[in-house]
Amino acid sequence: MYASSGRTYTAIPGPSVIPDRVLNAMHRASPDIYSTELRDLTSGLIDDLKGLVRTKGEAAIYIANGHGAWEASVSNLFSRGDTVLVLETGLFANGWGGFASALGVNVETIDFGMRSDVDCERLAETLKQDSDGRIKAVLTVHVDTASSVRNDITAISKAIQAAGHPALLLVDCIASLACDDFQMDEWGADVVLAASQKGLMLAPGLAFVFFNQRALQAGRSADLRTPYWDWQRRVDPDEFYQRFCGTAPTSLLFGLHESLQMLIHEEGLASVFERHERLARAIWSAVGMWGQGGPLEFNIPDPSKRSHAVTAIRAGPPYGSKLRDWVSRNAGLNLGIGLGMSTPEDSEATGSFRIGHMGHINPHMILGALASIEAGFEAIGYRRGRGALEAAAAECGLKDSGQPLA
Numbered sequence: 001m002y003a004s005s006g007r008t009y010t011a012i013p014g015p016s017v018i019p020d021r022v023l024n025a026m027h028r029a030s031p032d033i034y035s036t037e038l039r040d041l042t043s044g045l046i047d048d049l050k051g052l053v054r055t056k057g058e059a060a061i062y063i064a065n066g067h068g069a070w071e072a073s074v075s076n077l078f079s080r081g082d083t084v085l086v087l088e089t090g091l092f093a094n095g096w097g098g099f100a101s102a103l104g105v106n107v108e109t110i111d112f113g114m115r116s117d118v119d120c121e122r123l124a125e126t127l128k129q130d131s132d133g134r135i136k137a138v139l140t141v142h143v144d145t146a147s148s149v150r151n152d153i154t155a156i157s158k159a160i161q162a163a164g165h166p167a168l169l170l171v172d173c174i175a176s177l178a179c180d181d182f183q184m185d186e187w188g189a190d191v192v193l194a195a196s197q198k199g200l201m202l203a204p205g206l207a208f209v210f211f212n213q214r215a216l217q218a219g220r221s222a223d224l225r226t227p228y229w230d231w232q233r234r235v236d237p238d239e240f241y242q243r244f245c246g247t248a249p250t251s252l253l254f255g256l257h258e259s260l261q262m263l264i265h266e267e268g269l270a271s272v273f274e275r276h277e278r279l280a281r282a283i284w285s286a287v288g289m290w291g292q293g294g295p296l297e298f299n300i301p302d303p304s305k306r307s308h309a310v311t312a313i314r315a316g317p318p319y320g321s322k323l324r325d326w327v328s329r330n331a332g333l334n335l336g337i338g339l340g341m342s343t344p345e346d347s348e349a350t351g352s353f354r355i356g357h358m359g360h361i362n363p364h365m366i367l368g369a370l371a372s373i374e375a376g377f378e379a380i381g382y383r384r385g386r387g388a389l390e391a392a393a394a395e396c397g398l399k400d401s402g403q404p405l406a
């Protein structure tokens with residue numbers, strides 16, 4: 001109907017909305033890749049990225065997407081026949097484990113299902129049974145983009161320590177970086193993965209792998225290391241080109257500089273995290289009200305375990321798909337599909353949808369998305385409670401402290 005005019009809002013959990021400033025920063029001719037400008041720019045970016053994940057460790061940048069970060073971590077740390085433990089709380093830790101398995105690593109998995117976070121007691125039991133320390137690493141996601149659960153990384157790290165187990169802790173922060181607070185050193189993660197196209201508000205194409213000295217040591221004998229993924233040369237290059245194992249991704253670096261400028265040096269990380277939390281709460285209050293008068297439910301019932309960057313919602317088949325179709329055709333809003341939500345009764349997962357609320361978002365985008373969903377529900381005849389938009393608007397008018405905005 002009207003969706004071809006105005007701006008489309010792609011509210012899927014990545015790639016996220018790219019700010020005009022970031023697009024403009026990328027729109028320039030390639031610089032001399034041997035210039036000091038590019039060298040200085042890159043070292044500044046690395047400092048900022050380390051500040052973002054709060055680590056004194058190393059940061060390697062790859063020209064890759066998130067899957068590349070997965071492969072980079074496996075390649076640098078393991079040898080064929082090593083064993084890792086995957087903690088599955090949705091879809092993405094298994095994806096990572098699948099890469100490890102394809103490369104010859106032995107993968108053991110604890111599956112916590114689609115609707116809950118990691119149960120640290122089960123983790124501790126498994127680690128205690130591994131008395132000869134076969135498990136080299138524990139692989140987990142901070143936020144699983146399919147289930148929208150957020151795992152408690154400190155609790156996982158403490159469980160590994162309490163079991164007296166030497167396994168490294170590897171964390172995929174691809175969906176959470178720059179949306180939810182993350183403190184790599186403080187929380188006890190040894191390796192952290194991220195990518196450019198979610199909270200960092202950039203196009204896909206850059207992957208980041210952060211690692212500490214423990215991980216560096218553990219990976220010294222890795223026989224899966226290949227020249228392109230080798231992190232050692234990237235963080236300690238003899239020549240600048242080795243940082244990227246070839247030509248630097250110039251446009252993406254200019255874009256990243258602009259996005260880090262906006263997030264760290266202008267808005268400030270505390271405010272970035274508070275904004276994500278506030279807007280997530282606005283969405284949750286709307287979903288809560290809709291659910292009071294009909295079958296709509298959160299995939300993750302406990303709000304303290306929900307991501308601030310993506311929310312997975314169960315509407316019941318076929319209403320998730322019907323809603324997504326309606327809002328994309330009529331409102332210029334794209335919602336995420338129900339990933340990993342298929343069941344024997346609903347093999348295409350038509351009952352679920354996800355709202356991506358990561359990166360360059362503000363109240364009018366979120367309130368507009370929620371009002372479009374309300375219109376969509378009305379149009380497809382979906383039974384639901386009233387008052388969702390009022391509840392979301394009220395939430396947008398609050399500070400983090402719960403006080404009204406001045």
Ligand SMILES: *Cc1c(COP(=O)(O)O)cnc(C)c1O
Nearest residue numbers: 065066067092143145174175195
């Ligand atoms: C998006 C995502 C990935 C995969 O990233 P790609 O860039 O699509 O390869 C991996 N893990 C998580 C948690 C993600 O959200």
